[in-house]
Amino acid sequence: MCAVLRASIALLLLAAALPGEARVHIEQWTTQSGARAYFVETHALPIVDVSVEFAAGGAYDARDRAGLGQLTLNLMKGGSERYSEAEVDRRIADAGAQLRDNFDLDRAGYALRTLSSETERKLAVDTLAEILQAPRFATGIFEREKARAIANAAEAETQPDHIAEKRLYALMYPAHPYGLTATPSSLAAITREDVERHYRARYGAAGAALTIVGDLTVDAARSLAEQLTSRLPRGDDVTLPPPAPPQSGETVRVGHPSTQSHVLLGEAALARDDPDYFPLLVGNYILGGGGFVSRLMTEVRSKHGLAYSVYSYFYPFAQRGPFQVGLQTRRDQANEALKRVRDVIAEFVAQGPTEAELRAAKKSLIGGFPLRIDTNRKLLEQVGVIAYYRLPIDWLDAYPARLEAVTLDQVRGAFARRIAPDKLATVVVGATD
Amino acid sequence: MVSWISGFIFAALALVSAARAETSEFTLANGLRLIVKEDHRAPTVVQQVWYRAGSMDESPGTTGVAHVLEHMMFKGTRRVGPEEFSRLVAEAGGRDNAFTSTDYTVYHEQVHRDRLPFVMRLEADRMANLAIRPEEFAREIKVVMEERRLSTEDQPRALLDENLLATAFSAHPYKSPTIGWMQDLQNMDWKDAQAWYRSWYAPNNATVVVVGDVDPGQVAAWAKRYYGALARRAIPPRKPQSEPVQRGMRRVVLKAPAELAYVRFGYKAPALRDPAKDWEPFALAVLVKVLGGNDAARLNQVLVRERRIATSAGAEYELLSRGPGMVLLNAAAAQGHSGSELESALREIAARVAAQGVTAEELQRAKVQLLAQLVYRRDSFFAQAMEIGELESSGLSFRDAERIPEGIKAVSAGQVQSVAAKYLVDDALTVAVLDPQPLERGAPAHTAPAAH
Numbered sequence: 001m002c003a004v005l006r007a008s009i010a011l012l013l014l015a016a017a018l019p020g021e022a023r024v025h026i027e028q029w030t031t032q033s034g035a036r037a038y039f040v041e042t043h044a045l046p047i048v049d050v051s052v053e054f055a056a057g058g059a060y061d062a063r064d065r066a067g068l069g070q071l072t073l074n075l076m077k078g079g080s081e082r083y084s085e086a087e088v089d090r091r092i093a094d095a096g097a098q099l100r101d102n103f104d105l106d107r108a109g110y111a112l113r114t115l116s117s118e119t120e121r122k123l124a125v126d127t128l129a130e131i132l133q134a135p136r137f138a139t140g141i142f143e144r145e146k147a148r149a150i151a152n153a154a155e156a157e158t159q160p161d162h163i164a165e166k167r168l169y170a171l172m173y174p175a176h177p178y179g180l181t182a183t184p185s186s187l188a189a190i191t192r193e194d195v196e197r198h199y200r201a202r203y204g205a206a207g208a209a210l211t212i213v214g215d216l217t218v219d220a221a222r223s224l225a226e227q228l229t230s231r232l233p234r235g236d237d238v239t240l241p242p243p244a245p246p247q248s249g250e251t252v253r254v255g256h257p258s259t260q261s262h263v264l265l266g267e268a269a270l271a272r273d274d275p276d277y278f279p280l281l282v283g284n285y286i287l288g289g290g291g292f293v294s295r296l297m298t299e300v301r302s303k304h305g306l307a308y309s310v311y312s313y314f315y316p317f318a319q320r321g322p323f324q325v326g327l328q329t330r331r332d333q334a335n336e337a338l339k340r341v342r343d344v345i346a347e348f349v350a351q352g353p354t355e356a357e358l359r360a361a362k363k364s365l366i367g368g369f370p371l372r373i374d375t376n377r378k379l380l381e382q383v384g385v386i387a388y389y390r391l392p393i394d395w396l397d398a399y400p401a402r403l404e405a406v407t408l409d410q411v412r413g414a415f416a417r418r419i420a421p422d423k424l425a426t427v428v429v430g431a432t433d
Numbered sequence: 434m435v436s437w438i439s440g441f442i443f444a445a446l447a448l449v450s451a452a453r454a455e456t457s458e459f460t461l462a463n464g465l466r467l468i469v470k471e472d473h474r475a476p477t478v479v480q481q482v483w484y485r486a487g488s489m490d491e492s493p494g495t496t497g498v499a500h501v502l503e504h505m506m507f508k509g510t511r512r513v514g515p516e517e518f519s520r521l522v523a524e525a526g527g528r529d530n531a532f533t534s535t536d537y538t539v540y541h542e543q544v545h546r547d548r549l550p551f552v553m554r555l556e557a558d559r560m561a562n563l564a565i566r567p568e569e570f571a572r573e574i575k576v577v578m579e580e581r582r583l584s585t586e587d588q589p590r591a592l593l594d595e596n597l598l599a600t601a602f603s604a605h606p607y608k609s610p611t612i613g614w615m616q617d618l619q620n621m622d623w624k625d626a627q628a629w630y631r632s633w634y635a636p637n638n639a640t641v642v643v644v645g646d647v648d649p650g651q652v653a654a655w656a657k658r659y660y661g662a663l664a665r666r667a668i669p670p671r672k673p674q675s676e677p678v679q680r681g682m683r684r685v686v687l688k689a690p691a692e693l694a695y696v697r698f699g700y701k702a703p704a705l706r707d708p709a710k711d712w713e714p715f716a717l718a719v720l721v722k723v724l725g726g727n728d729a730a731r732l733n734q735v736l737v738r739e740r741r742i743a744t745s746a747g748a749e750y751e752l753l754s755r756g757p758g759m760v761l762l763n764a765a766a767a768q769g770h771s772g773s774e775l776e777s778a779l780r781e782i783a784a785r786v787a788a789q790g791v792t793a794e795e796l797q798r799a800k801v802q803l804l805a806q807l808v809y810r811r812d813s814f815f816a817q818a819m820e821i822g823e824l825e826s827s828g829l830s831f832r833d834a835e836r837i838p839e840g841i842k843a844v845s846a847g848q849v850q851s852v853a854a855k856y857l858v859d860d861a862l863t864v865a866v867l868d869p870q871p872l873e874r875g876a877p878a879h880t881a882p883a884a885h
Contacts, residue, residue, distance in 0.1 A: 044474045045811055085738070089729035093798050096805025115805060148737075148744045151768045155692040155744075158872055160587065257690055257873055258587040260579070291528070292507065292519035302516055305575030308583055328583050360524050367526015370545050374475035375812045 024373060024396050026383060027218055033205035035229040038387045039221040040213045040379055046116045048214035049380045050125070052132055052228055053102065053109030053388050056202035059177045059240050059318075067182025068190050071149050072198045073101050073108045078141040080130035085141055088127055097124035099131075105178050106240075106318050107388055108202070109209075111380065116215035125224060133231035135199060142192045150184045157183070164262040164326075164429040167252055171425035172266050172322055176243040204235010209387035213380045240319050243268045246423040253431035261334035261430040262326070265341065269323035269418050270314045272389045279414035280314055282406045285361045286353045287345070288312025288325060293360075299344050300327060306337045312345075318389070323419060334428055346421045352412030366400045456821070456831060457649040459656065463665040464637025467656045468821050468831055469649040472814060478549050478645030479814045481541040482556050483822045485640075486633035488611040489535045489674065489756055495625050497613015500533040501577055502629045506540065507531075508569045510562040515569055518555060525551055535611055536755040537826040543815065546646045550655045553641075557659035560639065563630055570623035578619070581612045589689035589867055593697055597865035600685040601699045605676040607756050635666040640825050644818040676701070676757050684864040691869035693744065694772035697763045698779055701861040702852075704751065704758035708829060708836040714752050715840035716848040717856065721760060722799035723791050723849065724748040724782070729798065731786070732764065736778055742770040743778075752837070753827040760856060772866040783857040790850030803841050 027039040061068050077099070079085040092099050097114040110131065114124035156162040166181040173179025180186075208229055212221050246267040270280055288296035288311050300310040310327035325345065329337045353361070373379050373396070386395050459467040488499050509515040522529040527544035529552075540559075542552040585591045595610045602608035613621075641660065643652050679701055705714040725732045725748025732746035746764040762783070764775045791799075810816045821831040 042474075045808070047809065047812060086729070086734070089727070089734070090798070093727045093729035093802060096801040096808075098809070113809060115808060120805075144738075144741055147741070147767065151693060151744050151766075154768065155765075158690050158692050158869075260582045260587055290523060292516065293523050298516070301576055302572070305572035306579070308576055308580035329579060330582065360520075364523040364526055367524075367545060367548075368528065369526070370475060370477045371526075371528060371543050374477045374814065377812055 024379065024383070026386070026393055027221070028393055029222070029225075031205070031210070031225050031229045033229050033232055035205045035208035035210055035225070035232065036387055036390070037210045037222075037225040037229075038212070038383050039216075039218065039225075040383055041216065041218065041221070042213065042376065043215045045376065046215055047113065047376060048116045048121055048212065048216055049111065049113050049376050050128070050224070050228070051102070051109060051111040051211045051380055051384050052128075053107045053209045053384060054203050055106065055207045055238070056108035056198070057104050057106045058180060059105050060198075060202055060238065061177060061180055063177070063180060064186060065190050065194060066180040066186040067149060067153065068194055068198050069108055069202070070103050070182065071145060071187070071190060072195045072202075073103055073110075074149075075137055075142060075145055075195055076110075076135040076199070077101075077131045078145065079136045079138055081134040081136060082130055083127065085138075088131065091123055091127040095120040095124040095127075099128070104317075105321070113377075125227065129227050129231075132203070132228060137192060137195055137199070139192055142195060146187060146190060149182070150187045153182050153187055154184050160256045160258045160260070160262045160429045163254055163256065164264045164427050167254060167427045167429070168264045168266050168324070168425060169322075171250055171252065171427065172246075172268050173243050174247065176241070176268075176319075178243060178268070178317070178319065178321070200233045201236040201238075203233055205229050205232040206237070207235055208232060209384065211380055211384040211387045213376045213383065242319050246420060247425070249420075249423045249425055251426040251428070254427065254429045256430040258430040259330065260328045261331050261428050262328050263334055263338050263341070264324065264326045264427045265345075265424045266322045266324040267419070267424050268320040270316045271320045272316045272318060272391075274316070276414035276418060277316065278402050278406050279410040280418060282358065282361050282365065282403060283348075283353060283411040283415055284312055284314055285365060286357045287348050290361065290364065295344050295348060296325070296341065299340055300337060304340065306333055306340070310341070325424075331430055334431065338426070338428065342421065345419070345424070349415045349419050349421050352408060352415065355408060358406075358408055358411065362403055362406065365403050369400055457653075458831070459653045461636065461657060461661045463661065463663055465656070465660045465663070466640045466825070467653060467660075468640065468642050468825070469647065469652045470642075470644040470817060470821065471647060471649060472644055472817065473646045475814075476546050476646050477543060477814065478546045478643060478647050479541060479543045479818050480549065480552055480556065481539050481642045481818045481822055482560070483640045483642065483826055484538045484633055485638050485826055486538055486629075487534050487536040487755075488609060488613075489606040490633070490671070491606065491609065493609075494617060495621065496609040496617045497577070497611070498621065498625050498629045499538055500611055500613065501574060501618070501621060502626045503531050503533045503538050503540075504573050504577055505565055505570065505626050505630075506559055506563060508566065508573060509564050510559050511564050512558060512562060513555070515566070518559065521555060522552060527552060533611055535607055537822070539822060541815070541818075549643070549647060549652070550659070553655050554659045556641075557663060560634055560636065560660070561663045563634070565623050565627045565630065567623045570626060574618060574621055577612075578615065581615060581618065585610065585612060586615070589687070589691045589869075590695055592689060593687050593695065593865050593867045596685045596687050597697050597699050597863055600683050600865065601679075601701070601759070601863035602676055602757075605674055605756055607676075632669050635668060636660055636663045637665045638668050640822065642818045642821045642825075644814045644821070674756065679861050682859045682862050682864065684866070686866045686868050688868045688870050690872050691867060693768070694766040694770070694775065694869055695763070695867040696766075696772050696775040696779065697761065697865045698783075699863045699865070700760040700856055700858070702750070702758045702760045702856045704754045704756075704827070705829070708833040708840060712840065712843070712848060713852050713855075714758070716844050716852040717750050717758075717760060718752050718803060718841060719796065719799045719844045720786070720791070720849050720853055721748045721750040722802050723795045724762065724786070727802060731782060732762065732779075735782060736764055736775070740778065742767055742774055753823050753829070755827050772868065776864060776866065780859070783853070787850065787854040787857050790853070791846055793846060796844070796846050796849065800841055800844070804838055807838055
């Protein structure tokens with residue numbers, strides 16, 4: 001029956017790492033069509049996990065077609081040259097496999113979990129190969145899925161959390177595709193030809209990142225990688241522009257009949273290849289990332305009982321991704337909570353953490369490494385990030401040492417450079433005034 | 434039947450039996466039970482402490498107290514200060530949290546194997562030495578009310594679910610939400626939380642489940658040292674709680690801000706009680722997989738794909754629970770389609786499967802899905818510990834884990850049809866309909882009584 005959790009905190013920790021004792025051995029190669037392939041061999045369970053990701057996330061949508069990327073990804077499983085949509089559904093289910101789509105600002109792709117036994121695996125992988133390389137985009141299915149996407153967007157626009165995110169992203173990225181959110185009207189403008197064009201441009205082999213974890217030999221992994229990428233389209237090369245520097249911090253208040261106000265603050269802050277990456281990771285753990293022990297949690301929840309969930313995170317992307325802070329509180333407390341959050345951020349940026357806080361954060365992050373890679377599914381996600389962002393192959397192994405090396409001055413300097421408290425965009429949905 | 438499917442089923446059964454061989458059980462002199470499952474794939478371990486007390490053990494007027502006490506368990510003991518628990522676990526490189534359900538309350542830590550004795554000592558301490566400070570309670574109850582607003586008051590589909598259960602059950606405590614009614618939270622006192630703690634938090638009402646890279650003998654020794662020092666206490670008698678037979682369809686309508694109509698069905702059904710003899714719960718699990726849970730299932734194929742009257746549709750059934758079971762169906766409307774259209778379509782699908790049964794292909798597909806999920810569960814120590822804890826808390830034994838795949842495998846098409854005909858009937862049905870309202874910006878949608 002239903003369970004009520006003590007907290008559901010957005011812990012978008014930046015990446016994972018390793019204990020000294022458990023190194024992850026990653027095989028890496030390039031397929032004949034030019035896709036990057038990464039493989040972690042582990043035979044403890046009869047399971048194979050595969051993910052294939054492309055530079056086809058929300059950032060590649062045109063402003064007047066926002067939602068095209070997500071719709072295209074969704075339609076790829078709606079039937080292929082060889083299989084009807086219903087056959088795709090049945091083949092995945094008959095194999096006992098699980099197929100899910102992954103979509104964020106940068107990346108779009110599919111992840112498949114299948115049993116490693118030959119018959120089931122072949123059935124599932126053969127179906128994924130069709131989804132990725134020979135989608136049919138039939139008109140009737142396009143119309144149906146477009147209508148569904150419009151309905152879901154219209155539903156989302158009634159919900160306070162969605163409204164708050166949409167407004168915040170528009171403020172953080174006023175002229176950048178990271179700021180786009182699909183709306184019923186942007187979706188209505190999309191044609192079947194747009195979808196086909198988007199697929200051919202964005203799902204090229206050269207941009208594909210393939211990750212495999214599980215019960216396969218290297219030879220079997222190599223042939224699986226060829227099967228999933230040899231027929232991919234050629235694709236176009238697109239480089240994302242960097243977002244503009246943060247604007248002067250604006251506060252937007254949106255009316256909504258909810259009993260709580262949803263309060264969000266943010267600005268464009270951190271790219272994957274940023275030299276401040278590790279100091280910001282460690283610093284954010286202290287500020288608002290470290291679950292029940294962060295400064296934000298202590299001030300807003302433990303001391304004043306103003307919110308159930310309050311958090312901060314950096315979400316690093318190819319270009320500067322958001323630094324975001326959020327909470328929900330009873331409407332009449334929104335201004336008080338907002339003021340407390342702003343004070344905590346301003347003090348942290350001005351003074352940085354204490355020596356004791358830094359020591360505790362490092363102990364927790366380094367000591368917690370084994371928990372970030374102790375399942376095949378977690379490994380798939382971690383190695384998938386290495387694959388997509390072309391991180392060094394020893395990224396995970398080197399991680400603890402790079403955390404350990406972070407100093408107090410680095411954290412203070414990084415926050416001072418990256419976060420301008422007076423330039424944080426602010427959104428309050430369900431506002432009192 | 435296709436031969437490869439049965440080949441896989443045997444492989445899945447072998448895997449589950451092997452898992453059972455790696456599991457050890459201990460009972461301490463004070464009645465605490467310890468179940469340890471070895472898994473050496475990674476140098477980590479999960480500890481879950483299961484108390485057999487959930488919201489179904491509450492009384493009217495203090496609904497939500499099980500969950501409120503769960504929050505207070507992080508607010509310090511006679512030795513550990515408020516918020517210290519989580520700080521100590523974090524510094525040990527661990528993650529901790531807890532959850533409360535209708536049936537039980539669970540506290541858990543995931544740590545490197547070397548830190549297991551440390552978190553066992555922490556849990557043993559708060560099993561007996563909790564200090565409920567009135568000023569801490571006063572702040573934390575506000576947090577819980579914010580949690581209720583976030584998870585229920587402002588979530589139309591969650592609020593609908595609450596309405597469904599409140600309508601479907603007239604006597605059984607499943608009628609009250611685990612988070613508690615807002616008014617009960619507003620009137621709750623620190624003494625209510627303390628009374629709850631004194632009633633149910635005792636070694637003889639707890640099961641400690643440990644899964645990971647450990648040696649069971651060593652874990653048992655630590656358990657004796659930390660938990661073994663606590664005194665057994667009398668647990669309140671549990672009165673039988675049964676729901677009178679439902680004799681006719683019930684319905685409830687909820688108006689809330691939304692764009693799409695949404696419908697949820699609840700059919701009264703049995704839960705698993707005797708894994709050696711019961712077959713109906715296994716047949717229900719298969720039936721629900723035929724109806725929902727993957728893209729090839731009937732609700733998605735008929736409502737979303739063919740008739741296009743829904744944007745999504747699904748089905749749920751929990752095999753294990755202390756109280757009565759329920760088959761749940763749901764569907765969200767497509768634009769331009771109403772709740773009543775969805776309602777008649779869902780009833781048609783239920784009537785058809787009761788009248789005509791399922792195909793051999795559907796039966797096989799549902800079984801493969803259920804069994805594959807049992808295999809996938811082994812990827813996570815946490816999920817394996819959950820399986821053990823759920824079995825134990827619902828009155829079964831962790832040893833019954835291996836009967837579950839056998840029970841699923843043994844289900845026939847005839848049995849699926851027979852449980853559909855017996856349980857998916859209007860007289861045992863509660864229909865809950867979300868009637869979407871346009872957003873009126875500014876005013877609260879529904880006036881929950883103001884706090885304090």
